[in-house]
Amino acid sequence: MGKQPNGTGFQGRRYAMKRMIGCILLLFLCGLQGLKAQQYTGMTGLIHTPSAEMNDAGTARIGAHFLHEAFSPAPMDYPTGSYYLNITPFSWIELAYTCTLLKGESAPGYEEKIGYTHQDRYFSLKLRPLKEGKWWPAIALGTNDPIGTYGTKKGSLYFSNFYVAASKRVYLGRNELAAHVAWRTFRRDYNAKWEGFTGGLTFRPAFAPNLRVIAEYTGHEVNVGFDYLLWKHFLLQISFQQGKQFSGGICYQLNLF
């Protein structure tokens, strides 16, 4: 490492490549020290951690996600899946509607078994009052399941939370590194381990701009994963909670303008 990059020529590019690969490996290695991962709301963000990032205005998404049991709220002690619709009607507001499959007992008169016969449904909202500037981060306020089907006093409210998030990007050459921090509070105790501050880093390398590597600390565990945009419209996310527990999904996205 005694050689300094000059930013031009083959040697410079080779050094930049090494530095970038080093950064990615570092992010992965950081992640392997903790464990856990899942993207479950259909909203923009990291894996479990919300961020102040927003999609371009007019972006719509439809997708599905497999959720590892270790990342679900405490009453959901089984693997499950979610599916969602998402839209960013303006650059400062994002909305999603998400359904998560729940296991439940058979209805009276039907064969007795436990199966995925129920689902939890909720809306998500994110507002970004402050757009990212050269010297300041983007700030967003958001919530998942703010009201609940039966109001806030009854019902499960499995994913109900409120948060404020900040995100700031810096560029290392043509590589994008972003830092994200958020504070969130959940309405039910079974999410207590994720209460409070959370944050993470994302890295988008210049040689693969469709790839975004993610490492996050949720307040309880460290998760690693990545997003990859395939064929302009399919956004894939793979994540590992505590480096071994897989969650992942794919969505179709397009811009309606």
Add this chain to the structure above:
Amino acid sequence: MRINKRLILFIGIGLASLLGARGQSLPSTRLDLFSGVELNYRNIHHNNRIYDLLINLTPGIKWYLKDDWTVALQGYIPIYNQYGDHYKRVRLNMAVLSKEISGYNQYLKFSGGLFSNERYGLDVKWMFPVTSWLALDAQLGLTGFCSMAVGWESSQMKRVTGWLGTKVYLEKYNTEFRLRGGRYIYEDWGVTGECMRHFKHCTVGLYAQYSDKGKENGGFKIIMMIPPYTRKTKKVNFRPASHFRLTNNFQADPYMIRTYNTDPEENEREGYFNREKLSWGSNRMEPDFKEGGMP
């Protein structure tokens, strides 16, 4: 039996008008034959299924006649039915004769026949564009129940329904706000607030409702216009349905603030009136269907 006679009359008027148009250089009347698919789903948790599905093919006919008269017919052909026996039959869903009138910046549409949601009767819709961004609208109907799902069932045509509303359209953002309140077909009184953004070939909206019987409710709507977006207008046209519409009703209440449609292709994006004559709201956008997209 009364409905059968009306149907024959509608078909006769439309056919006569179409035949009368022969020999003219430009079609003064037009016949559109179209079909779409209607996806109904419900999430009611009581039968070991996440969703009950009801999928219908919805073939339809529209005759655009002279002087803004229109005849519209639509049938239901069930393809997949988990809703029960009431929905299993091939049946007529709509058979409507409509007439549009405009003048003095007032727009009216009169309709009579079999409407959707198993209602029949008479209906009038009104709109008054006060400014380029503000409009008032209303609807009034006198209807009864009429169903062909299980034989012929009907009630007398004596239920009065209607609503009065206002619309605000922000052209710079292609965004529309609507507020309307009134009495609906299950005799509940309610109010609906709605916000929607119109994109190219797609509209997405959120709504919130309150009624004296159903209480609070809300959800979202997606209206996606179906290609091809370029159509060649002939005397007889075959095409897919104009749009696919997805509505989410968060409380899954099938009786709250329900009304009926008087056109098989009615939707919140296109409104009730001929866009060639009413340049307000999303009608000011580029038309979804060019080259004879409208009569």
